[in-house]
Amino acid sequence: MRIVVCVKHVPDVQSDRRFEDGRLVRGEDDVLNELDENAVEAAVSLVEEHGGEVIALTMGPADAEDALMRALQMGADRGVLVSDDRLEGADALGTALVLSAAITRLHGESPVDLVLTGMASLDAMTSMMPSALACHLHLPFLGLAHELQVEGEGPWTVTISRSADGFDDRLRATTPALVSVTDQVNEPRYPAFAAMKAARSKPMDEWDLDELAEVLHVDDVEDAFTATRVVAADAKVREGAGTVVTDSGDAGKQLAAHLLEEVL
Amino acid sequence: MTTIDRPVLVLTDHTGDAVSGYTLTTPSAQLLTLARGLTSAEVIAVALNPAPDLDALGRQAVARVLVPDLGAHSPRVSAVVTDALAACVEQIRPGVVLCVANYRGREVAGRLGALLGSGAAVDVTSLEVSEEGLLASKSALAGSWTTCLRITRGTPVIALRPSVVTEEDAQAPTVPERVNMPVSFSREAEGVEVLSSAEQVSTGRVSLAEARTVVVGGRGTDGDFSPVEALADALDGAVGATRVCADEGWVPRSIQIGQTGVSVSPNLYVGLGVSGAIHHTVGMRSAAHVVAVCDDPDAPIFEICDFGVVGDLFEVVPQAIEALEQARGAR
Numbered sequence: 305m306r307i308v309v310c311v312k313h314v315p316d317v318q319s320d321r322r323f324e325d326g327r328l329v330r331g332e333d334d335v336l337n338e339l340d341e342n343a344v345e346a347a348v349s350l351v352e353e354h355g356g357e358v359i360a361l362t363m364g365p366a367d368a369e370d371a372l373m374r375a376l377q378m379g380a381d382r383g384v385l386v387s388d389d390r391l392e393g394a395d396a397l398g399t400a401l402v403l404s405a406a407i408t409r410l411h412g413e414s415p416v417d418l419v420l421t422g423m424a425s426l427d428a429m430t431s432m433m434p435s436a437l438a439c440h441l442h443l444p445f446l447g448l449a450h451e452l453q454v455e456g457e458g459p460w461t462v463t464i465s466r467s468a469d470g471f472d473d474r475l476r477a478t479t480p481a482l483v484s485v486t487d488q489v490n491e492p493r494y495p496a497f498a499a500m501k502a503a504r505s506k507p508m509d510e511w512d513l514d515e516l517a518e519v520l521h522v523d524d525v526e527d528a529f530t531a532t533r534v535v536a537a538d539a540k541v542r543e544g545a546g547t548v549v550t551d552s553g554d555a556g557k558q559l560a561a562h563l564l565e566e567v568l
Numbered sequence: 569m570t571t572i573d574r575p576v577l578v579l580t581d582h583t584g585d586a587v588s589g590y591t592l593t594t595p596s597a598q599l600l601t602l603a604r605g606l607t608s609a610e611v612i613a614v615a616l617n618p619a620p621d622l623d624a625l626g627r628q629a630v631a632r633v634l635v636p637d638l639g640a641h642s643p644r645v646s647a648v649v650t651d652a653l654a655a656c657v658e659q660i661r662p663g664v665v666l667c668v669a670n671y672r673g674r675e676v677a678g679r680l681g682a683l684l685g686s687g688a689a690v691d692v693t694s695l696e697v698s699e700e701g702l703l704a705s706k707s708a709l710a711g712s713w714t715t716c717l718r719i720t721r722g723t724p725v726i727a728l729r730p731s732v733v734t735e736e737d738a739q740a741p742t743v744p745e746r747v748n749m750p751v752s753f754s755r756e757a758e759g760v761e762v763l764s765s766a767e768q769v770s771t772g773r774v775s776l777a778e779a780r781t782v783v784v785g786g787r788g789t790d791g792d793f794s795p796v797e798a799l800a801d802a803l804d805g806a807v808g809a810t811r812v813c814a815d816e817g818w819v820p821r822s823i824q825i826g827q828t829g830v831s832v833s834p835n836l837y838v839g840l841g842v843s844g845a846i847h848h849t850v851g852m853r854s855a856a857h858v859v860a861v862c863d864d865p866d867a868p869i870f871e872i873c874d875f876g877v878v879g880d881l882f883e884v885v886p887q888a889i890e891a892l893e894q895a896r897g898a899r
Contacts, residue, residue, distance in 0.1 A: 321709045397681045430690050432678030439682040444759030468671035473644050474763040531687030531721035538714050548870050551879025556887025562875045567836050567857050
């Protein structure tokens with residue numbers, strides 16, 4: 305089973321995340337997007353069970369290679385970085401277009417059975433990329449899996465469970481398919497020293513847009529990848545922060561009084 | 569305010585079933601209210617059930633209701649909904665497409681944006697028509713920033729967060745015309761099989777994503793949610809929980825708030841035994857008013873709350889409920 309797992313290198317949620325000139329500041333304290341660890345874990349476990357290969361794919365600046373390295377340490381077999389200055393400022397849908405081209409190229413090398421992603425990236429949190437990617441690849445999309453089962457032997461039957469918008473659903477598709485997973489689907493492994501060492505000798509490709517030209521057809525590169533542009537970004541200060549009282553027997557009454565005066 | 573001169577197409581959600589009838593959801597009514605202010609042309613709704621709530625749609629001044637023929641396809645599959653919506657877009661050629669920013673709405677926005685080659689934005693909190701195109705505001709980085717996006721290409725697809733607009737009936741209600749819409753489904757829509765789809769058991773309270781008031785229990789409840797539920801009932805709000813409570817099996821996963829749970833934007837957020845770790849504040853920081861009770865004086869939630877109590881929630885909450893009830897009785 306040949307699996308492509310899409311990952312993203314994002315600013316650590318615990319770091320000083322901020323915008324400058326309308327752009328999210330990257331490259332200071334970036335890590336593999338936490339929700340993508342679950343996708344990598346799912347991919348690696350499936351290949352351990354069914355045999356095959358896991359290719360970790362990302363789009364980003366040169367140092368996004370670090371996210372791929374983490375995926376390789378977790379057991380992915382190969383990394384592919386799509387990096388090009390012309391992609392700066394690409395939004396979620398632009399990213400989906402580029403990743404779809406990279407997957408199409410990989411599929412041309414040898415058929416891809418499954419594409420896995422995390423449910424969202426913790427920088428923009430749009431959750432749009434996976435369904436847009438499935439659209440470009442014409443693959444059935446099973447989103448938000450908190451349980452994932454794969455049965456058969458090429459083509460495989462993929463069954464997921466998910467809870468969304470007040471419904472519990474079980475959905476099924478036949479490979480090739482695209483699945484996004486939540487952080488409840490598994491517990492990502494922590495790579496051992498030997499795995500970290502082995503990762504350094506695994507293949508890592510870097511492609512620019514010219515190398516995707518055969519499979520990516522857009523007239524105007526800048527226009528194609530940035531259909532949304534950030535025109536303003538302002539730090540939000542929570543006002544009224546805060547009266548904090550320590551309970552000495554009447555804090556419940558104070559709380560009620562506060563609610564009655566300020567809110568209700 | 570500038571408006572667009574093309575119709576606005578609104579994907580509406582309904583609750584209910586064929587037997588008991590279908591009711592327009594509050595977030596969908598909010599979308600329609602917003603839509604009226606965006607356009608000088610018509611507001612056109614899309615309904616994914618055979619018997620849309622025409623009364624409620626009429627009160628929102630909807631001109632036409634498009635009812636795509638889903639055949640045997642399930643509206644729980646985002647590709648099915650997108651194909652249906654795309655057929656409506658082709659027919660109407662709207663200036664903008666709106667949907668609710670629930671999970672399906674985000675999937676549909678991504679897919680429709682890709683299909684149309686259009687710009688899309690989700691979790692939007694306000695929309696404005698400008699000379700240069702549509703401007704969409706949303707919060708970013710766990711609610712610590714506000715960003716404004718300009719949609720530069722195609723037919724903008726916008727998923728609006730519930731509760732950021734107050735639903736209001738139109739001055740002149742309409743009798744919406746119902747129009748059936750044929751749909752040709754893509755291979756991707758055909759490729760997803762729904763084995764089962766069960767509506768989660770209703771708690772009888774207002775739904776979390778729509779609630780004006782949300783009372784959230786955290787680790788500090790030790791699994792006893794009775795004070796959380798009691799305060800939610802006293803405030804006519806919904807009950808939510810942090811991730812650890814769902815992990816521990818204290819509450820169903822469906823009421824988990826945060827990064828991988830429900831995002832809420834209530835008027836009032838009350839955290840009980842919630843310390844306010846970053847993964848949780850992602851889901852609640854856009855609340856207008858934040859109140860917290862937690863026994864840890866160093867809890868991060870005290871840095872962002874409007875009123876906080878360092879104390880035992882099992883003592884503070886019952887006293888607060890009693891005081892609220894007394895005040896109400898005195899009125």
